[in-house]
Amino acid sequence: MVQELHRLKETPSQTAGPYVHIGLTPNYCDIRGVYDGDLGTAMVNDQTLGERITVRGRILDGADTLVRDAIAEIWQADSAGLYNSPSEMRGTADPNFTGWGRCPTNAEDGYFQFETIKPGKVPFKDGRLMAPHITLWIVARGINIGLHTRIYFSDEAEANAIDPLLLRIEHRQRVETMVAQKDGSTYTLDIHLQGPKETVFLDI
Amino acid sequence: MSANSNQRPETGGFFARDRAWHAPALTPEYKTSILRSPQRALLSLDGTISEITGPVFGHSMIGELDNDLIHNYARPGESAIGERIIVHGRVLDERGQPVRGALLEFWQANAGGRYRHKKETYLAAIDPNFGGCGRAITDDDGRYAFRTVKPGPYPWPNGVNDWRPAHIHFSVFGHGFAQRLITQMYFEGDPMIWKCPIVNTIPDRRAIEQLIAPLDWGQTIPMDARAYKFDIVLRGRRSTLFENRLEGN
Numbered sequence: 001m002v003q004e005l006h007r008l009k010e011t012p013s014q015t016a017g018p019y020v021h022i023g024l025t026p027n028y029c030d031i032r033g034v035y036d037g038d039l040g041t042a043m044v045n046d047q048t049l050g051e052r053i054t055v056r057g058r059i060l061d062g063a064d065t066l067v068r069d070a071i072a073e074i075w076q077a078d079s080a081g082l083y084n085s086p087s088e089m090r091g092t093a094d095p096n097f098t099g100w101g102r103c104p105t106n107a108e109d110g111y112f113q114f115e116t117i118k119p120g121k122v123p124f125k126d127g128r129l130m131a132p133h134i135t136l137w138i139v140a141r142g143i144n145i146g147l148h149t150r151i152y153f154s155d156e157a158e159a160n161a162i163d164p165l166l167l168r169i170e171h172r173q174r175v176e177t178m179v180a181q182k183d184g185s186t187y188t189l190d191i192h193l194q195g196p197k198e199t200v201f202l203d204i
Numbered sequence: 205m206s207a208n209s210n211q212r213p214e215t216g217g218f219f220a221r222d223r224a225w226h227a228p229a230l231t232p233e234y235k236t237s238i239l240r241s242p243q244r245a246l247l248s249l250d251g252t253i254s255e256i257t258g259p260v261f262g263h264s265m266i267g268e269l270d271n272d273l274i275h276n277y278a279r280p281g282e283s284a285i286g287e288r289i290i291v292h293g294r295v296l297d298e299r300g301q302p303v304r305g306a307l308l309e310f311w312q313a314n315a316g317g318r319y320r321h322k323k324e325t326y327l328a329a330i331d332p333n334f335g336g337c338g339r340a341i342t343d344d345d346g347r348y349a350f351r352t353v354k355p356g357p358y359p360w361p362n363g364v365n366d367w368r369p370a371h372i373h374f375s376v377f378g379h380g381f382a383q384r385l386i387t388q389m390y391f392e393g394d395p396m397i398w399k400c401p402i403v404n405t406i407p408d409r410r411a412i413e414q415l416i417a418p419l420d421w422g423q424t425i426p427m428d429a430r431a432y433k434f435d436i437v438l439r440g441r442r443s444t445l446f447e448n449r450l451e452g453n
Contacts, residue, residue: 002392002418003435008298011437012411013226014388015234015402016373019319022336023311023373029321031335034276035267062239069323075258075381085257086213087379100259122253135254139386142236144227144405146384150254165249193240203221203246204255204382 013145020071020139025104040073040102043116047096050079050117054186055151058110059138062194066110070140073102074114074151076133081120105140118153124164131159131166133178138191148202151189152179174200216442217251218382219298227405234401235362251382256441258381261307263341270339271350273312277335284334286315286353288429291389291417294346295376298440302346306438309339309375310350317356317370326358351429354391362401369396369403378438389434392418 021029025038044052055074059067077083082093084100093099103112121129134151152160160166160179169175177199180187191199229241249255269276274284291310295303313319313336316328320336340348355370371388378384390397397403397416406412414437423431 001413002416003414003433008296008300008437008440009225009411009414010222010298010439011385011387011414012406013385014373014405014415015237016375016386017388017402018323019311019321020373020386022319022321023309023375026311026335026337031277031320031337034335034337035270035339039261062241062243065239067240073384075254077254083253083257084259085379086260087215087257088253089213089215098259124252125250130252130254133254135381137381137384140240142234142238142240144229144231144234144237144241146386147242148255148382165247165252169247194243198242198244200244201242201246203223203248204251 015141015144016071016139018069018141020069020141021104024071024102028104038102040100043098043101043114045096048117049094049096052115052185053118054113054115055134055180056111056113056186057151057180057189057191059105059112059140059191059193064195066105067140067193068105068107068110070105070112070138070143071102072105072112073100073137074116075100075135075137076116077119077122079117079120081122083122121159126164128162128164129159131156131163133163136191143193147193148204149191149199150178150202151187153187154179154181169200214379214441214444215256216444217256218380218439218441221439225408225411227407231401231405234405237405251380255382256380258377258379258383260305260379261341261377266339266341271348273334273336273338273350273352276338278333282333284314284353285331286334288351289354290349290351290423290425290429290431291372291434292347292349292420292423292431293417293434293436295342295348295378295436295438296346297378297438302342302344303378303438304342304344304346305379306342306346306348307339307377308342308348309337310372311337312352312355312372313358315353315356317358328356328358357396366401367396367399369394369400374436376436376438380441383438385436385438387436388415390416391432392416
């Protein structure tokens with residue numbers, strides 16, 4: 001049998017595999033001249049409103065070994081809490097901010113890194129404001145279906161304490177797996193795929 | 205980035221993902237998953253505005269040869285070696301509605317089964333005229349198409365003698381970040397599909413069959429290229445009619 005013509009189940013996910021860079025960041029893996037540049041490398045320009053920050057992190061497997069062949073994508077609101085998306089009906093987002101970034105984990109030190117701005121607060125479904133956060137999605141060899149989580153900010157302790165999603169984490173010590181630590185204008189978070197420090201991943 | 209449609213954008217949440225239809229995180233026959241699979245339960249979150257929105261990519265970013273892998277890395281006047289094929293299809297959602305403006309990115313090995321990547325060590329030859337990447341954005345009917353060469357199968361270090369069936373990787377953006385999907389397309393009639401530990405991470409045979417593109421004789425161009433049809437289904441979206449309004453909405 002083959003694919004049915006009118007099947008309306010979601011297409012099953014498959015791993016991005018070891019050569020995901022060829023498709024998503026070809027210039028990063030020295031395939032040059034096909035696209036002008038890799039998508040998602042520039043989220044901001046010199047007109048972008050908001051507080052400039054760097055968000056970086058590593059991905060570690062269940063043996064605490066760096067995952068150096070992953071791709072991280074982030075999606076976030078602008079500094080006023082608006083998304084640059086047609087589904088954003090509350091207003092118009094900063095046209096100088098894409099809200100979306102893509103970065104491979106570095107083959108040497110294992111870091112992904114985004115130059116972005118601190119997002120504003122956006123509402124939960126019931127209208128309560130969520131703490132500022134960035135949506136993070138990870139794919140790699142060995143990951144059968146992309147992993148969703150969020151990055152919160154360590155200097156937003158007050159907002160984090162009443163964040164509707166963070167409040168739903170039953171094992172309270174796991175909250176910190178979603179909170180990036182601030183050092184100057186840089187926020188850093190390690191993602192643990194497995195083990196005692198396993199990151200809280202989301203079924204969204 | 206810009207919308208490419210005059211229709212009012214949808215703002216409903218997405219249908220819950222049927223996790224039993226997808227591969228579980230831990231699939232020991234695919235060895236790399238053993239240490240890369242979360243063991244804790246996922247925290248369920250019905251989409252907020254952070255997940256039901258997503259980036260949109262304009263048609264203007266697509267170059268003329270972006271959907272032509274036979275030529276987009278080739279030297280002028282030359283072309284990639286291999287069986288010429290066209291892959292085409294539609295991006296739909298679970299409701300059967302076309303997903304317009306969806307960005308598709310695809311990548312693959314060359315006709316000999318060799319990827320252009322520094323981590324790739326298979327002894328098959330590199331094709332100097334084949335890069336292996338392409339992209340397209342769906343039209344108002346959700347349609348896309350690209351031209352390429354049929355990728356070869358290749359061996360990979362998992363079991364002692366594991367081979368990947370010929371396949372093309374797809375990355376898909378819908379209208380919400382919750383729809384984000386990466387998958388692989390296989391070719392009708394390939395007996396290696398059923399031997400592959402990565403294919404077999406998917407528990408339901410019908411789900412695997414959803415990844416197998418049939419030969420599309422009607423779309424085949426005589427004396428030029430055969431066609432394969434590959435439809436992709438993204439998560440469906442609820443009507444907002446009975447949903448609580450977001451503040452300010």
